[in-house]
Amino acid sequence: MKAYTKPFLAIILILLADQALKFWIKLNMTLGQEYRIISNWFIIHFTENNGMAFGMEFGGEAGKLILTLFRIVAVCAIGYGVIYLVKHKYHRGLILNVALIFAGAMGNIIDSTFYGLIFSESSYFQPAKLFPPGGGYAGLFHGKVVxxxxxxxxxxxxxxxxxxxxxxxxxxxxxxxxIADAAISVGVIAILIFQKAYFKEEKKEESYPHSEIIEE
Incomplete structure (x- = not known):
């Protein structure tokens, strides 16, 4: 069970931080409102999107539904991948980075799946409300990513x-x-940069039986 501890903690911490910040933004800021944290180059700017990471869009209501369902399938596959990597004792760095990708994908899926049900519509004049009397701004799977x-x-x-x-x-x-987008990006970039180190041991194990046959 120790092998699961760090990936599991990373997933939980990223999800908690991601959702806590999104909830605060939804309940306290209006669309387009911003806070300048460091001069003009680090800004908290509230916006929502119907599509993929970093605000990219994808094909209207039908496209939104397809994308959300695809995300759910993908995150299940990534979750299985984390378990597989742990069980087969892959490089810890690889496991951690795949866990980051899983947490990021899960964070945005929560928005897409549930935010339309639990929040009122955010506007340029007032923040959203949690569990509004008249119901949320959209149905299941049609929420917007914060x-x-x-x-x-x-x-x-x-x-x-x-x-x-x-x-x-x-x-x-x-x-x-x-935060979810950042976790996905960090995980993917780290895997690309360190892939030789991550898969080095696996290549050695694959080549070892052949070397024994040659020696015999």
Whole structure:
């Protein structure tokens, strides 16, 4: 059971932090409201999206339903993957990063699945209410994902000689995201960076039986 402890704690902590912050945002901020935490480059900006991570959209109401159901299937597969990796004693770093991806996916699924049922609609004039008398703003699987972290680190305009976007304004980093998105991104990037170390032991185990046959 010790092998499950760190991944399980990571999942619980990310889910609690993600949902606690989203609840606070929904109940205390209006759409578009923002707090400047560090100058103009770290901003808490309340927005919602109907689609994927970092505010990307996907195909209206039908697309929203398909995406939410796909997320549920995907998160079940990832959860099974975490258990499989633990049971087969894969690299602890790999297990932890897959757990981060699982927690992030689960965090956004909670929004998509339940927020439409338990919250009233957020507006530009007043915050949402929890368990409103008239019911929530949408049905099951049709909730909106809450985003809040905005890091416009670099703002400016493309030079006139620049192709396609000449003279247009740009912002880096433009997408608004949440803790769940960040957990997914950290997990995926870490796996890509450290994949050689994570799968090194597995490759050695696979090649070992062949070396014995050659020696015999």
């Amino acid at each position: 985003d809040m972290f905005y890091f416009p680190l670099i703002q400016g305009s493309f030079p006139q000689w620049f192709p396609v976007w000449a003279g247009q304004e740009f912002v880096f980093f433009r997408p608004v995201f949440n």
